[in-house]
Amino acid sequence: xxxxxxxxxxxxxxxxxxxxxxxxxxxxxxxxxxxxxxxxxxxxxxxxxxxxxxxxxxxxxxxxxxxxxxxxxxxxxxxxxxxxxxxxxxxxxxxxxxxxxxxxxxxxxxxxxxxxxxxxxxxxxxxxxxxxxxxxxxxxxxxxxxxxxxxxxxxxxxxxxxxxxxxxxxxxxxxxxxxxxxxxxxxxxxxxxxxxxxxxxxxxxxxxxxxxxxxxxxxxxxxxxxxxxxxxxxxxxx
Numbered sequence: 001x002x003x004x005x006x007x008x009x010x011x012x013x014x015x016x017x018x019x020x021x022x023x024x025x026x027x028x029x030x031x032x033x034x035x036x037x038x039x040x041x042x043x044x045x046x047x048x049x050x051x052x053x054x055x056x057x058x059x060x061x062x063x064x065x066x067x068x069x070x071x072x073x074x075x076x077x078x079x080x081x082x083x084x085x086x087x088x089x090x091x092x093x094x095x096x097x098x099x100x101x102x103x104x105x106x107x108x109x110x111x112x113x114x115x116x117x118x119x120x121x122x123x124x125x126x127x128x129x130x131x132x133x134x135x136x137x138x139x140x141x142x143x144x145x146x147x148x149x150x151x152x153x154x155x156x157x158x159x160x161x162x163x164x165x166x167x168x169x170x171x172x173x174x175x176x177x178x179x180x181x182x183x184x185x186x187x188x189x190x191x192x193x194x195x196x197x198x199x200x201x202x203x204x205x206x207x208x209x210x211x212x213x214x215x216x217x218x219x220x221x222x223x224x225x226x227x228x229x230x231x232x233x234x235x236x237x238x
Contacts, residue, residue, distance in 0.1 A: 002027055003112070005178065006191035007034035007124065007161030010064070010234070011041025011091070012182030015189040016050060018210035019181055026193050028056070032110070034161050035062025035124025038091055040234055041182055042218040044068075045095045052102070061106040062124040062162070063134055068092050069103035086225040108132075114156065114196050121155040125162035139163055143171035150175065156201065159192070164234075166190065178205060183234040187212050 004023030009016050023031050037051055037059065038044040051057055059065075067073075067088050076085060108131070109123040126135040126149035138145055146169060150158050157174045166179035179190040188207045195202045216235065219227040 001029050001196040003120075003194040003196070004028035004031040004191065005034065005122070005159055005194055006032075006181040006189070007060075007159070007178065008036045008062070008164055008180035009033065009041075009047060009182040010036055010180065011038050011044045011047050012189075012215065012235075013041070013043035013046045013050070014187070014210050014213045014215055015182045016047050018189045018208055019191050020050070020054060022189070022191065022206065022208050023193070028193060030112075031057045032060065032112075032122050032159070033057060034060045034122045034159050036064045036161065037062070038068060038095070039064030039088065040230055042215070042222050042224050044091045048095060048099050048103075052099070058110060058122075059103075059106045060110055060122050060124050061103075061108050064088075064091070065103055065106060068095060069100050069106070083226045083229070087230070090225045109153075111155070114201065119155050120194070120201075121150075121153050121158045123150070123153070123158060123160055125160055126150050134162065137163055139165065141167070141169075143169050146175045147171045157194075157203070176203065180234075185236055187215075187237070 006019050031054065037047055068091065072085060072088055108127060109121060112120045114120060128135055135149060155173055157176055159176050161177055163177065164180035164183050165177060167177040169175050178192050181189045181191055184190065188209050190207050193204045216231060219231055
């Protein structure tokens with residue numbers, strides 16, 4: 001059994017296409033996107049259209065996905081700027097209402113069993129005490145902080161995202177952040193291929209170059225709100 005794993009594609013259609021192409025070329029039986037399929041990038045509807053057409057794709061709820069399916073929080077919290085509200089309102093308007101009920105069904109956490117008594121967990125980030133929203137983000141977490149962040153989960157590997165930064169540490173279990181697949185400072189999609197064998201599991205991490213296909217120009221063409229800050233912060237090319 002091979003699992004294709006990635007997260008935080010964030011409306012980057014060329015990266016999504018390359019990821020799917022790579023997973024299929026490697027014979028992945030299932031694909032897991034670990035939260036934030038949309039938000040930030042200029043192709044929110046196209047990414048959902050394509051992702052939902054992939055039969056082997058499984059989805060974990062991310063914060064941007066949640067804000068599409070359930071709407072923005074009311075009242076708007078102090079930490080969400082007016083620019084962010086404008087951007088997320090634009091995202092929701094681009095997608096429309098057709099997918100809302102489907103996205104609402106996405107879970108915050110998915111367990112995948114391996115063997116009789118072991119499992120792998122896919123979760124966009126650690127959750128709060130009520131298990132209904134995400135914990136405060138830690139940019140460079142220590143092993144101890146990761147143990148606390150995912151304290152309620154007993155798995156061989158926990159795949160997570162949210163911070164966009166690649167990380168792989170082992171404490172109480174192994175914690176793997178492959179890095180954002182769609183927000184990177186070069187046109188490469190980061191992903192993982194997990195092979196489940198009879199006596200072990202092997203993870204291969206890949207960073208695959210793709211053609212931008214006019215990605216950066218689309219921010220301007222589509223008049224994506226906050227596009228200058230977004231491209232500089234999340235997709236600046238070196």
